[in-house]
Amino acid sequence: MQDYSNKRFLVVDDFSDFRSSVKAMLRDMGAKDVDTADCGEDTLAMCRHKRYDIILHDYNLGAGKNGQQVLEELLIGKLISHQCIFIMVTAESSQAMVLSALEHEPDAYLTKPFNRASLIQRLDKLVERKDALKPILQALDKHDPAAVLAASTTLSQQDKRYAPLCQRYRAGALRDLGRQDELETLLTGILADRATPWACMALGSLLHARGQLPRARDVYEQGLQSFPMMPGLYDGLAAVLLAQGESSRAQQVLEDAIKLSPLAIRRQMELGKLALENQDFASASRAYRHAMEQGRTSIFKSPDNYLGLAQALTAQAGDGSLDKRVQADINQTLGELQKGYSNDPVVQVRARLTHAQSLVKSGDPALAKKLTDEALTQLGELDQFFSAAVSLQVASQLRELGQADASDALLKNCAEVYGDDPAVMQGIAKQTDDPEILGAATEAIDFNRQGVRSYQMGRFADALELFRQALQRQPKNISIALNTAQSLLRLGGDKPDEALLDECRRCLEAVRMMPASDPRHERYQLLHNKAFGA
Structure with a gap:
């Protein structure tokens, strides 16, 4: 058994009996430093003030953040090092939950109930692996890809057991160093020897970035034949299909991914956006609603989910009028948005315009005009640029609401700020043919x-x-x-x-x-x- 006397543990579960049981197991294993918490928010707060070596974190914590959302935030906020062992613990075993959790790559997945012997067996293996990888993990913590490359090469020569894992670290280092030709050679060599899901995703992403769309598509499609349960491959294929102009097919691929792993908020967001562009408003509404509901306790919470849902619900009415229940749904969605982002003037402008569009269709032009005027006043007072995507969307909304001059002014500003991006200029050209703006x-x-x-x-x-x-x-x-x-x-x-x-x-x-x-x-x-x- 490994020596756990100097390891710092954190056990997170909403049931006090379980926390006490695991803490007792760890004490029996020699652990001296064992903290506990009962919710994800406490996990984040504790990790901001203390570096843990091993975290055993329950997936389902009731209200608030779940284990997946905690892991996402720990990684994005760099609140745990690469040397930390994060174990997802749960009594659930549904495919949706398991795939969603594993997409964020915890070090291990432990199913309740477990005993001291099984815990020791799992932890011993994880500690042994982390110890062997220590030079690589330290280099990752220092954001030093050259050191990662050197350390992974050395370890793969010293211990053949870690050679496959070292290949993945080498690939990441080559990517970060911009050595694309070497990366492509490495990945094609790995796949020629044996199909590996991470290598399929890495090669597909590289080829997509290099503009080799047919090759990227082949890599993703072949990868899915071997690994049909890997949602990341669907994401990559959808992105390539979209780049090739096959937006309907891309939407279908994303829907297939969501059937496998429905708890991935960013995937739901991407599906909502794509379905809205494809004018599949029913699918867009479902996807944005899922993203909005799941995002309430996630670091990936976004105003775009609320706005997207409201826009999709409005568009579903077509040329007809909005049902009162639908308008109430839109009002509630935008009300929650404005309350949650009360200090964000950009969100407030967008929310008012989106609300105004719905009110036009529900037969309240006076209130729609009032909200539009308020949005225009706020627009003139903004102390920041819109992003290019938001500029194009708001310009389109203004035009639809009868504010052509304001729309043109926003498009002109967008061209001045983002005019070096051909995609932005194409978006502007779809809304105006004014040579003063385009030229x-x-x-x-x-x-x-x-x-x-x-x-x-x-x-x-x-x-x-x-x-x-x-x-x-x-x-x-x-x-x-x-x-x-x-x-x-x-x-x-x-x-x-x-x-x-x-x-x-x-x-x-x-x-x-x-x-x-x-x-x-x-x-x-x-x-x-x-x-x-x-």
Whole structure:
């Protein structure tokens, strides 16, 4: 038996007798540091203040977060290290629950009831494995993919038992290092030897990212033939099908995944969005309702689920009027949304416009007009940009509500901020053919593209001039502003003069309203810290 005297344990279960029983088992095994909790919220609070080596966590804790949602939040918040052992404990064994829990990869799954002998057997194996993987896990905790690669190579040579697991760590490290050719060679070699679900998903994702859609599709389809119970393969295939323009088929694939694993909130969200775009409003309503209900205690809770449900319910009426019961459902959904996001002005704008659309169909144009006017007032007071997707959606709502000028103004702003993204410009083109809106970004994008090439070639002064030309034409474009700021800092070296710093700060100030959800926000923060000395 392993030595557990120095291990820090956390036992989480809503039944005090079970907590006491497990704590007694652990004491008998030599454990001295054993904490207990009865709900997921306490787990998170305790993990913020103490690092645990082993967590035994019940899945079903009654009201509040379940074990899956706790594990998601622990991982996303980095509240547990890669060296921590997380064991999901439950008396349930339904396929939906097991698959949903295993998708988030706890270290083990333990079914109640269990005795001391079975617990020792399971923990001993897990501790032995974690000890062997320690150099890899430490490198993962330090976010050092080069060290992960080196450590996994060394361990696979020292102990052949861990070679398959080390291959997975190597693949992750190669991905993080951007060594795509080596990653593809590794994954194709693994799959040529034996079909492995994680390798299928990794190769499919890589090929999709590289634009090799037919190959990616083949990988996912072959993977599903071998592993039809792996929901992640369905997700990957659906994404490829959507990229190939087969949105109806993509929706069907996601629905198949949800039949297997219905408790995955993000999958329900994606299905709702896709079904809404496919004008399958009944399916969209079901998916968004599931996502909304499951998300109440999840870190993946999103206002888009509430808004999506309200929009789908409204659209189901077609050209007819809304039933009173449906309008009441929409009112309740949006009321919960506005209460839960009372401090988010973007959500408040979107909720009012969505409510107004429903009221038009339920025969209350006066209240719809009032809500639209309130939304327009809030829109003018916003101190942040909408995301591109939200901009396009809100512009469409405004046009439908008879606010064409406000819609065009929002589309113009969207083109100025996100005009370097072809997909965004395609979305704008679906709503307007105004050349002033569509043509403004073309010249700026060309200068930006030339600037990127010059920067990559090390011609930093030339790059800066090109970025300046682009920014002059699109002063609110996020990518161009960040590129200009980075070039200014690069050209200034370790001690840039005040003129360069001032120009850099102006670039960053111009896009300070970018949403925190934008994938470029982290880059903005890094540049901001350098420019302002934070």
